[in-house]
Amino acid sequence: MTSRIATDLTGKTALVTGAARGLGRCIALSLAAAGAKVACIDVNTDTLAETVGAIREAGGTAEPFACDVTQSERVNETVDAVVQLWGKLDILVNNAGITRDNVIVRMKDEQWDAVLNINLRGTFLFTRAAARPMMKARGGRIVNIASVSGLMGNPGQVNYSASKAGVIGLTRTIARELAGRNVRVNAVAPGFIATDMTAALGEDILQEVRKQIPLGRMGEPQDVADAVLFLASDAASFITGHVLTVDGGLTA
Ligand code: NAD
Numbered sequence: 001m002t003s004r005i006a007t008d009l010t011g012k013t014a015l016v017t018g019a020a021r022g023l024g025r026c027i028a029l030s031l032a033a034a035g036a037k038v039a040c041i042d043v044n045t046d047t048l049a050e051t052v053g054a055i056r057e058a059g060g061t062a063e064p065f066a067c068d069v070t071q072s073e074r075v076n077e078t079v080d081a082v083v084q085l086w087g088k089l090d091i092l093v094n095n096a097g098i099t100r101d102n103v104i105v106r107m108k109d110e111q112w113d114a115v116l117n118i119n120l121r122g123t124f125l126f127t128r129a130a131a132r133p134m135m136k137a138r139g140g141r142i143v144n145i146a147s148v149s150g151l152m153g154n155p156g157q158v159n160y161s162a163s164k165a166g167v168i169g170l171t172r173t174i175a176r177e178l179a180g181r182n183v184r185v186n187a188v189a190p191g192f193i194a195t196d197m198t199a200a201l202g203e204d205i206l207q208e209v210r211k212q213i214p215l216g217r218m219g220e221p222q223d224v225a226d227a228v229l230f231l232a233s234d235a236a237s238f239i240t241g242h243v244l245t246v247d248g249g250l251t252a
Contacts, residue, residue, distance in 0.1 A: 001222040003030045007233040010035035013086040014232070015079070017069050017126060018096030020047035022195035023145065025054075026221035027093055027228050032060030034229060036091060039082040041067045069096045069122030079129035088137055091232045092130040094123040094167075095145040099197060101156045112159045119163035120170070127174055131183070140183040141232045144171050145224070148191045148247050164189075168243055175241030184240040186231045191247025193219040214249030 014031045018024035019040035032038045032055040040055075040062055042048040048064045055062035063085065067078045083089055097119045100111035123144055134140025149157050150164025168187055175185040192198055192209050198218065201209070210217060227246045230236055245251050 001220060003033060003222065003226055003229055005030075005034075005226045005229040005233070007034050007229060007235065009091075009233070012036040012090040013039070013082065013088055014091035014093065015039040015041060015082055015089060015126070015130065016093040016095055017041040017067075017122065019051050020044040021051075022197060023190070023193060023221050023224050024093075024095040025051045026225040027095060028062065029055055029058070029060075030222070030225040030229050031091065031093075031232070032062055033058060034233075037061040037063075037086050039063050039065055039078075039085075041065050041069070041078060041096070043068050069094075069126060070117045072125055075122075075125040076129050079126070079133070083133050089130055089133050090137075090140055092126060092134075092140070092142045093145070093228055093232070094126050094142070096122055097145065097147075097163075099157065099160050101160065103156055104158050107158060115159040116163050116166075119160070120166040123167050123170060127170070127185075131174070131178060134183045135178065135181040138182050140178075140181075141236075142174070142183065142185040143228050143231045144185070144187040145228075146171070146187040146189040146243060148189050148245060148251050151189055151243070151245070151251055171243065172241045179240055184231075184236070186236070186239060186241065187243045188224060188227045188231065189243050189245045189247065189251075190224045191219060191245070191250040193221060193224055193246075195221060212250065213247070214252060217248060219246060219248060
């Protein structure tokens, strides 16, 4: 599916974390199709090369960067390298994320730490690194991928839910901190979207999930990418600190 949002991002530069597959891949392809140059970040370099190849094949501009979002120094180096390469950074999409589900009494320290580190610390590190060039340029757009699990409880996801609620809190505070420099910060909270992450749940659970969604279906990655494109575009120029649910009515 291609984007249904018509927006022109020609001349803009964007950075997408977790761009190797799933939502990040779709977001990177959509930003590039709208004309942005896209820095694609991931730890999975083989799959990342495929995303970059697909963007270039479609006539877009993209560059791969191997980077673990939890590594502070590497994150700073990566943002510096993007600014060095293209002169500025206009759009940051914090998308890299993982799940390590378990009920509270069985939740291991490592499961808690891994999810909080990648989902929340990673978002903090990239936001801090990107804030400087954006403030200097007196403009920027940051879109954080949260989750409906950050808005409502979801048994088995105490770590994930806490990390995504943290992302929402971070989004609202940074929106206030950076508004004076014309940097807008918003979040998208997807519900159940068909990616490898949700495929891991298995067909039985997914059938139950579909029954709970008022629109009666799982979302497609493009549903999330179009919401990101909107928030990154000038059409959203008076929107900051907002959490946009893309969930087929799950949290309605
Ligand atoms: P996915 O597992 O398909 O892709 C995640 C990507 O992040 C992978 O390419 C992975 O290599 C990368 N990544 C993982 N750890 C990393 C690290 N330390 N540094 C850099 N990259 C790393 O997941 P997805 O379904 O595409 O989810 C993307 C985002 O959307 C996540 O933040 C997830 O929590 C969120 N989300 C997904 C859904 C859904 O239904 N799929 C729902 C709500 C929120």
